[in-house]
Amino acid sequence: MSNNKEWPLWEVFLRSRAGLDHKHCGSLHAADGAMALQLARDVYTRRQEGVSIWVVRADHIHASDPTDKAALFDPMADKIYRHPTFYELPDEVDHM
Amino acid sequence: MYTQAMDIPNTDGPTAVPAINEQAREAEFNERAGRGEIVEAKDWMPEAYRKTLVRQISQHAHSEIVGMLPEGNWVTRAPSLKRKTILLAKIQDEGGHGLYLYAAAETLGTSRDQMLDALHTGKAKYSSIFNYPTLTWADIGVIGWLVDGAAIMNQVPLCRCSYGPYARAMVRICKEESFHQRQGFDLLLALSKGSEAQRAMMQDAVNRWWWPVLMMFGPHDKDSQNSELSMKWGIKRISNDELRQQFVDATMPQGELLGVTFPDPDLRYNEARGHYDFGAIDWSEFWNVVNGHGPCNKERLQARVDAWEEGAWVREAALAHARKQAARVAAAAA
Ligand SMILES: [Fe+2]
Numbered sequence: 001m002s003n004n005k006e007w008p009l010w011e012v013f014l015r016s017r018a019g020l021d022h023k024h025c026g027s028l029h030a031a032d033g034a035m036a037l038q039l040a041r042d043v044y045t046r047r048q049e050g051v052s053i054w055v056v057r058a059d060h061i062h063a064s065d066p067t068d069k070a071a072l073f074d075p076m077a078d079k080i081y082r083h084p085t086f087y088e089l090p091d092e093v094d095h096m
Numbered sequence: 097m098y099t100q101a102m103d104i105p106n107t108d109g110p111t112a113v114p115a116i117n118e119q120a121r122e123a124e125f126n127e128r129a130g131r132g133e134i135v136e137a138k139d140w141m142p143e144a145y146r147k148t149l150v151r152q153i154s155q156h157a158h159s160e161i162v163g164m165l166p167e168g169n170w171v172t173r174a175p176s177l178k179r180k181t182i183l184l185a186k187i188q189d190e191g192g193h194g195l196y197l198y199a200a201a202e203t204l205g206t207s208r209d210q211m212l213d214a215l216h217t218g219k220a221k222y223s224s225i226f227n228y229p230t231l232t233w234a235d236i237g238v239i240g241w242l243v244d245g246a247a248i249m250n251q252v253p254l255c256r257c258s259y260g261p262y263a264r265a266m267v268r269i270c271k272e273e274s275f276h277q278r279q280g281f282d283l284l285l286a287l288s289k290g291s292e293a294q295r296a297m298m299q300d301a302v303n304r305w306w307w308p309v310l311m312m313f314g315p316h317d318k319d320s321q322n323s324e325l326s327m328k329w330g331i332k333r334i335s336n337d338e339l340r341q342q343f344v345d346a347t348m349p350q351g352e353l354l355g356v357t358f359p360d361p362d363l364r365y366n367e368a369r370g371h372y373d374f375g376a377i378d379w380s381e382f383w384n385v386v387n388g389h390g391p392c393n394k395e396r397l398q399a400r401v402d403a404w405e406e407g408a409w410v411r412e413a414a415l416a417h418a419r420k421q422a423a424r425v426a427a428a429a430a
């Protein structure tokens with residue numbers, strides 16, 4: 001059984017309600033985009049979990065490397081001035 | 097459970113002993129997993145952890161898919177349209193469970209076709225419970241009540257397992273399982289209020305399924321080969337014997353409501369332990385079924401192989417169509 005006979009892998013994203021972001025919910029194999037949408041509807045929205053579906057070929061996703069985690073994200077740890085709670089203001093304006 | 101064969105030795109051969117620097121990495125990994133940290137697909141992990149997960153998750157997936165067969169046997173003979181639609185929905189859920197789990201296993205670098213090939217050639221196991229026949233309509237109720245009930249006991253702790261994709265698949269599955277158990281109990285409740293013959297049919301189903309259901313939890317802790325490592329890695333959280341006891345304790349009052357008895361003369365509440373005692377399990381039957389000699393092993397595997405082979409032309413045609421469409425779009429754009 002060779003790999004190129006396998007349908008490609010797709011990642012499925014669902015908008016659970018109007019007004020919310022699409023969120024990753026799982027994966028599936030399908031021959032093309034239309035079939036991926038159809039299968040995603042059958043598998044991931046059997047109990048009205050979604051009002052909109054995105055499907056993306058898994059091999060089209062570019063992802064950060066876990067070994068770069070520290071280099072990418074640690075520099076933000078000491079930038080507490082980016083958060084509103086960093087600023088202590090007089091009581092009169094504290095709900096600013 | 098659905099992954100009972102995790103308790104028997106791995107036949108893939110031993111995992112190579114890691115080099116010294118790998119050992120230090122592994123010790124650090126074990127420590128993190130022990131603390132309850134979540135491991136994701138692209139994170140470094142010891143080869144043995146990856147192998148154990150692939151085995152466990154694929155066995156679990158195979159069980160969901162093979163588990164559709166005994167119930168499928170009753171779709172056309174369900175006693176009403178309502179029961180038929182419920183049963184169809186339940187079986188469809190199980191197909192979905194298989195899909196979520198195959199997808200979780202694929203994140204570990206094994207392909208769907210490799211896993212199916214292992215199932216079809218008999219290399220990979222699925223739960224022993226699905227090698228028993230569904231002889232009457234009451235069996236469908238008992239499967240929902242006891243088989244899905246036992247599965248829930250096992251699956252809830254897996255929602256906290258250390259491997260992220262597996263844990264997330266289990267969360268999704270557990271949300272759907274409660275309907276499975278409730279529809280089974282509801283079906284039996286209807287039988288319990290029915291005729292003498294219907295009550296006898298229910299009792300007969302309980303008699304046949306009770307011991308195989310207790311076997312679902314796998315061998316006793318002292319005989320379970322891979323439990324310790326799985327516990328250390330946070331893949332397994334509660335032992336086979338503990339889960340089995342929880343299940344028996346939870347089931348007794350439910351059986352009373354249905355007015356059924358269980359085929360075990362030693363089954364009684366033990367005040368001192370605060371738990372139900374139960375009789376000795378016939379492990380020779382368990383091993384017999386696990387090793388391929390249960391009442392339906394051959395039939396189940398053949399049904400899976402036939403479905404795969406008879407569907408081959410559909411898979412190929414869909415792929416050929418997709419490639420043709422893509423080529424047309426590309427040509428039009430050029
Ligand atoms: Fe399931």
Ligand SMILES: [Fe+2]
Binds near residue numbers: 190247273276
């Ligand atoms: Fe289920």
